[in-house]
Amino acid sequence: MKRYKDLSPSPRIILTPGPVEVDPRVSRALSYPMLGQFDPEFTALMNETMQMLRELFRTSNRWAFPVDGTSRSGLEAVLTGLIEPGDRVLVPIFGRFGYLLAEIAERCGAEVVTIETEWGTVFDPGEVIDAIDRLKPDLIAIVHGETSTGRMQPLEAIGRACRERELLLIVDAVATIGGVPVETDAWQLDAVIGGTQKCLSVPSGMSPITYNDRVEAKLMRRKRIEKGIQPDGYIEKDPSLFIRSNYLDLTQLQDYWSPQRLNHHTEATAMLYGLREGLRLVLEEGLEERFARHRLHERALVAGLEAMGLTRYGDDSCKMPVVTCVCIPSNVDGEAVRSQLLADFGIEIASSFGPLKGQIWRIGTMGYSCRKSNILLGLAALEAVLPLHGASIVPGAAISAALVIYAEGAKPDA
Numbered sequence: 515m516k517r518y519k520d521l522s523p524s525p526r527i528i529l530t531p532g533p534v535e536v537d538p539r540v541s542r543a544l545s546y547p548m549l550g551q552f553d554p555e556f557t558a559l560m561n562e563t564m565q566m567l568r569e570l571f572r573t574s575n576r577w578a579f580p581v582d583g584t585s586r587s588g589l590e591a592v593l594t595g596l597i598e599p600g601d602r603v604l605v606p607i608f609g610r611f612g613y614l615l616a617e618i619a620e621r622c623g624a625e626v627v628t629i630e631t632e633w634g635t636v637f638d639p640g641e642v643i644d645a646i647d648r649l650k651p652d653l654i655a656i657v658h659g660e661t662s663t664g665r666m667q668p669l670e671a672i673g674r675a676c677r678e679r680e681l682l683l684i685v686d687a688v689a690t691i692g693g694v695p696v697e698t699d700a701w702q703l704d705a706v707i708g709g710t711q712k713c714l715s716v717p718s719g720m721s722p723i724t725y726n727d728r729v730e731a732k733l734m735r736r737k738r739i740e741k742g743i744q745p746d747g748y749i750e751k752d753p754s755l756f757i758r759s760n761y762l763d764l765t766q767l768q769d770y771w772s773p774q775r776l777n778h779h780t781e782a783t784a785m786l787y788g789l790r791e792g793l794r795l796v797l798e799e800g801l802e803e804r805f806a807r808h809r810l811h812e813r814a815l816v817a818g819l820e821a822m823g824l825t826r827y828g829d830d831s832c833k834m835p836v837v838t839c840v841c842i843p844s845n846v847d848g849e850a851v852r853s854q855l856l857a858d859f860g861i862e863i864a865s866s867f868g869p870l871k872g873q874i875w876r877i878g879t880m881g882y883s884c885r886k887s888n889i890l891l892g893l894a895a896l897e898a899v900l901p902l903h904g905a906s907i908v909p910g911a912a913i914s915a916a917l918v919i920y921a922e923g924a925k926p927d928a
Contacts, residue, residue: 526856529892530864531661531689531837531878532712536788540716543791544784551781559790560781564771566793570691570801571706571724573698578724579771580789581762582782585688585709588721590618591762592684592705595733596653599623599754604651606642608667609633609660610867611686619655622758627651633663633869634828634839639671646675653682659690662867664839664876665832666690673702682728688712691722692796693808693836693880698724705729710785713808713836715881716792719785730768733757737765808835811879811889814919818893818912822900827874836884839866840875845904848872854902859895889916 528535549556560579567578581588593615597603603624605616608631620626629645631637646654654676659666669685676683682704687696691706693713698706705725711718736757757763761779769776796804812835819826819840827839842848848865852875855861864876877892893912900907 525860527859527861527888527891528883529877529879529888530862531664531876532709532880533718534712534715534878534880534883536717537715537792537795537882539795540788540791543787544717546784546787548783551783552775556781556783556786557775559786560771563786563790563793566790566797567722567724569797570722570793571696571698571708572700572801573706573724573726575698575724575726577726577730577768577771578722579767580710580720580722580786581767582720582779582785583762584718585707585711585721586614587762588707588709588723589615589686589688590759591721591764591767592707592723592725592729593618593655594622594759594762595736595757595764596682596684596705596729597622597624598736600625601652602627602650604629604645604649604654606631606637606645606654606656606667608636608663608665609657610662611657611660611688615655615657615684615686623754634665636660636665636667636829636832639668639675642672643675646679646681651681653684655684656686658685658687658696659694659834659836661689661834661837661876661878662870664828664834664837666694666834667832669703670697670701676704677702682732688721689834689836689880692804693884694805694834695801710789710792712878713881714789714792714796715883716788717785719782720789722789725764733765733768805835808879808884810919811884811886812836812838814886814889814916815877815879815893817919818889818916821911821915822893822897822907823905827870836878836880838877838879839870840877842873842875843900843905846900847903848875851875851896851899851903854899855895858899859891861892861895863892886920 564578581591601624603619603626605628607628616626627649684705685703687706688709689712691708708722710716710720766778770778825841827841866874
């Protein structure tokens with residue numbers, strides 16, 4: 515019989531836009547004893563998790579809970595629940611994950627209309643509002659933080675315009691929740707989808723979501739149609755209007771997360787432990803303090819990269835604080851540099867997609883990975899490796915520049 519080795523993954527410093535390093539306290543929580551999903555002790559943890567998610571999303575929404583599955587499960591649950599065949603869905607695209615929203619909407623039977631802007635930029639909110647008035651969509655789906663380009667879309671004016679026009683606005687905040695402000699209520703966002711594996715520093719496997727009464731009303735209308743019930747009495751069922759997924763049916767998930775606890779699926783017990791602990795750590799740190807920590811380490815990283823002579827990609831006015839995109843020098847093999855960083859230093863940075871493949875590196879400073887030691891080690895490793903691949907840099911300049919930022923008295927490392 516073949517014998518398999520004990521599992522022993524190599525330790526890594528993960529400086530990608532996700533997944534990131536898991537906080538050790540979250541790893542510990544994942545190992546706790548199992549509870550039954552209807553054990554009062556466990557349902558109390560579910561209730562606490564919902565309340566912590568409301569604080570994270572900055573909302574008073576009744577519905578704030580995780581969908582079991584990776585971040586895409588949350589996106590699909592919301593889009594599948596809200597898009598009826600034939601609905602016109604507007605997707606403003608400024609990177610790879612806008613195309614993903616469009617693809618999911620198309621699979622839901624939507625008439626998808628898109629507007630696009632140059633990668634490395636975002637939309638002026640007025641452009642999106644003009645497109646809404648011109649294209650007359652039934653709902654809008656948009657990415658908040660686009661990790662493929664490192665850009666972040668302003669949403670407040672778009673949210674206000676959608677509310678004035680009684681349109682639903684769905685926001686992919688997978689890469690931003692827990693790292694930068696996501697103001698669900700203040701920006702009038704109807705549904706927001708987050709991820710665990712980025713700024714929350716929890717393993718991939720859950721997708722926290724929140725949505726308001728406007729969204730719930732549409733979900734429940736579809737549920738009544740599925741049962742053949744309308745306010746004016748019984749009607750023939752119209753299968754084309756049913757929510758097509760069982761597992762991702764938000765009306766059933768509402769029943770599961772409500773006080774009724776109607777059985778829908780077996781909850782991912784250990785993952786809920788991990789999410790609850792990750793949320794507890796976020797709130798213990800304080801949202802404003804956490805956002806400031808991410809901005810501090812971003813400034814140190816950027817100062818080091820500039821001192822090294824590397825050029826950043828994209829429009830700085832809309833840069834994500836948690837992702838920094840770096841242009842690969844024209845005479846340097848970007849993949850060879852990434853490989854050596856991983857092999858010799860145990861440090862992982864990311865490449866990119868589509869038209870940016872081979873053109874930029876993406877360096878994530880998210881959650882638990884976003885700390886002083888990682889920034890300094892990452893810069894030092896780049897300083898050591900780049901000259902071996904033909905880049906001309908000033909030795910030591912990057913570390914010195916980053917240390918100046920830290921010495922300027924920003925708050926201690928978290």
